[in-house]
Amino acid sequence: MELAAVASVVTIVSTVLKHGDTVIELYLSLKDARSEVNERITQVRSHWHRTRVQIEFIERTWTSLRTEHQTNQTEILALLNSKLKYAERRVQGLIKKNKNPNRTSSELPKVKRWKYVFVKSYLDSIISDLAKWQTLYDPSWYLIMTIASPVIDTELAIPGSFQSLEAMAVLESAKGVREAAALTSTPDSEKNVFLPAIERADLTKIRHSSALVMRRPTSSSVSIVEIIPCPTGNYVGSATQDIRRLASKLRRADPKTFGILQCRGAIKIYANQGVRLTSFHMIFKAPSSGEPHTLREHLTIRTDHTLTERMTAAKRLATSVSYVHTLGFVHKNIRPENILRFSPDDGKLGAFYLIGFEQIRSADGKTYMRGDDELEKNLYRHPERQGPHPEEAYMMQHDVYSLGACLLEIGLWDTFVRYNSQTDQVEAPGMALELSLEEIRRKRPSAVKDHLVALAKRRLPQLMGEIYTEIVINCLTCLDDDSLVYGDEDDADEKTDDVLVGVRFIEQVRDRLTA
Numbered sequence: 001m002e003l004a005a006v007a008s009v010v011t012i013v014s015t016v017l018k019h020g021d022t023v024i025e026l027y028l029s030l031k032d033a034r035s036e037v038n039e040r041i042t043q044v045r046s047h048w049h050r051t052r053v054q055i056e057f058i059e060r061t062w063t064s065l066r067t068e069h070q071t072n073q074t075e076i077l078a079l080l081n082s083k084l085k086y087a088e089r090r091v092q093g094l095i096k097k098n099k100n101p102n103r104t105s106s107e108l109p110k111v112k113r114w115k116y117v118f119v120k121s122y123l124d125s126i127i128s129d130l131a132k133w134q135t136l137y138d139p140s141w142y143l144i145m146t147i148a149s150p151v152i153d154t155e156l157a158i159p160g161s162f163q164s165l166e167a168m169a170v171l172e173s174a175k176g177v178r179e180a181a182a183l184t185s186t187p188d189s190e191k192n193v194f195l196p197a198i199e200r201a202d203l204t205k206i207r208h209s210s211a212l213v214m215r216r217p218t219s220s221s222v223s224i225v226e227i228i229p230c231p232t233g234n235y236v237g238s239a240t241q242d243i244r245r246l247a248s249k250l251r252r253a254d255p256k257t258f259g260i261l262q263c264r265g266a267i268k269i270y271a272n273q274g275v276r277l278t279s280f281h282m283i284f285k286a287p288s289s290g291e292p293h294t295l296r297e298h299l300t301i302r303t304d305h306t307l308t309e310r311m312t313a314a315k316r317l318a319t320s321v322s323y324v325h326t327l328g329f330v331h332k333n334i335r336p337e338n339i340l341r342f343s344p345d346d347g348k349l350g351a352f353y354l355i356g357f358e359q360i361r362s363a364d365g366k367t368y369m370r371g372d373d374e375l376e377k378n379l380y381r382h383p384e385r386q387g388p389h390p391e392e393a394y395m396m397q398h399d400v401y402s403l404g405a406c407l408l409e410i411g412l413w414d415t416f417v418r419y420n421s422q423t424d425q426v427e428a429p430g431m432a433l434e435l436s437l438e439e440i441r442r443k444r445p446s447a448v449k450d451h452l453v454a455l456a457k458r459r460l461p462q463l464m465g466e467i468y469t470e471i472v473i474n475c476l477t478c479l480d481d482d483s484l485v486y487g488d489e490d491d492a493d494e495k496t497d498d499v500l501v502g503v504r505f506i507e508q509v510r511d512r513l514t515a
Contacts (some may be wrong), residue, residue, distance in 0.1 A: 009070070012077050013059045017052065019084035023126065024048050026091045040123035047130040053167040054141050057155060064149040072140050080133050087126040138257055139319050143326050145178040173254065180249040180327055193247045195265040195283065208296040208419055209337050211355055222286040224261060228358040230277050243280045246360060249327045255287050259320035261353050282357060290343035295352060296336035299415040309349040314410050315513045320354035321403050325396050332359040332394055334402035335380040336409060375440065376417045376426045380405045382479060383445035397478045403509070404475025408456050411464040411472065452476055471512055
């Protein structure tokens with residue numbers, strides 16, 4: 001690590017902290033504000049306390065970060081610095097200049113009477129900017145928690161008695177992610193992952209999904225059940241280990257931050273009088289008692305929403321995929337049928353959650369090289385992974401391709417797959433795909449991929465803008481030789497580096513969606 005690089009980060013961190021503290025001090029000086037303004041000031045303060053803890057932690061652990069992490073952090077901190085400087089200028093413009101030479105430091109500045117009407121809107125603006133930046137920053141912050149570094153372990157182990165409640169909450173959350181990433185986990189952390197069979201539960205199928213809703217007469221809580229078939233032969237032990245690890249990690253998942261439901265545990269299902277293990281039931285805690293609906297259902301009926309809600313759905317899905325990779329897993333089944341939301345009371349599109357873990361495995365685990373020819377699955381699989389006998393072992397970039405197909409559909413806000421309303425079975429491609437079933441069957445998988453890329457280039461710019469279009473195309477072409485996301489074939493060693501894949505994924509997809 002060169003001294004110049006360390007000095008550079010110290011400078012930018014110091015600048016960010018200075019502007020942030022100044023903004024807070026200026027807002028706190030508005031003591032003549034009304035109660036609703038004071039509530040907003042409290043929100044700004046809370047956001048800043050959290051952000052300050054994260055920035056100071058990064059500064060202390062900077063030398064343990066890889067170059068890719070440092071570059072990512074520097075860019076995000078520069079963005080925050082510009083937002084804080086802007087907020088500082090705006091609030092200074094609200095305050096009267098006290099020309100009294102005898103003014104004491106204890107005298108608080110006053111808001112210009114004619115500008116008082118702007119106070120609330122300015123506060124709302126900085127609250128929105130800080131919240132938006134936090135959404136951008138959190139996944140990269142949590143990704144750093146997966147780095148095997150004694151420096152990070154030491155910083156997280158510092159007693160929190162002298163720290164604020166916000167600091168303690170942030171660091172406890174970071175510890176949870178670090179444990180979930182298996183860097184500090186022990187066999188004890190995987191105990192009690194497998195639950196006993198559940199008696200007397202009502203199971204209801206979720207439309208356009210293989211997942212089930214479970215309600216028990218003895219409990220008011222609602223669970224989502226995913227049935228994961230157990231492979232036969234020598235793969236049973238490997239699959240059991242993956243389920244144990246996944247359930248253990250997802251017990252610590254923060255649904256609000258990562259768009260992943262919190263796992264209660266898994267149940268082993270046996271046949272032949274308890275002799276043969278046939279499947280696992282993964283049990284997830286629903287975030288509310290509202291009815292679950294798939295993204296596929298929303299695309300099919302073209303649910304009314306704002307463009308902001310659509311962009312939020314895209315960003316949240318990208319964050320969810322990034323988190324799965326951070327935990328050391330490949331998902332293998334990213335498609336609208338496996339993206340859930342729960343009916344909100346306000347009628348908005350609401351928050352989505354990634355499910356569909358029936359094919360998941362650890363990134364360094366075995367690929368079973370088995371597939372199928374189901375239309376609703378192949379459309380979201382990279383050409384190398386389509387059909388009954390996939391050509392290539394599964395890797396994280398295949399998930400990125402699936403994400404790109406989903407983002408394309410979200411951008412068009414129309415379905416690529418049409419279901420029979422009576423049987424809930426797939427009957428044909430949707431009109432938005434602009435391909436008939438016969439055309440799909442005649443085309444090579446690579447030609448279907450090229451069709452999706454062309455569709456994105458032609459239709460997305462007017463609907464979602466140039467940046468969103470570029471993101472979708474980068475995802476769909478992430479394994480092409482000239483990919484802008486993952487480099488060329490000369491980077492073969494780097495392509496297998498899961499941490500680097502995660503960093504590049506965050507930089508190229510999620511960050512640009514949030515920008």
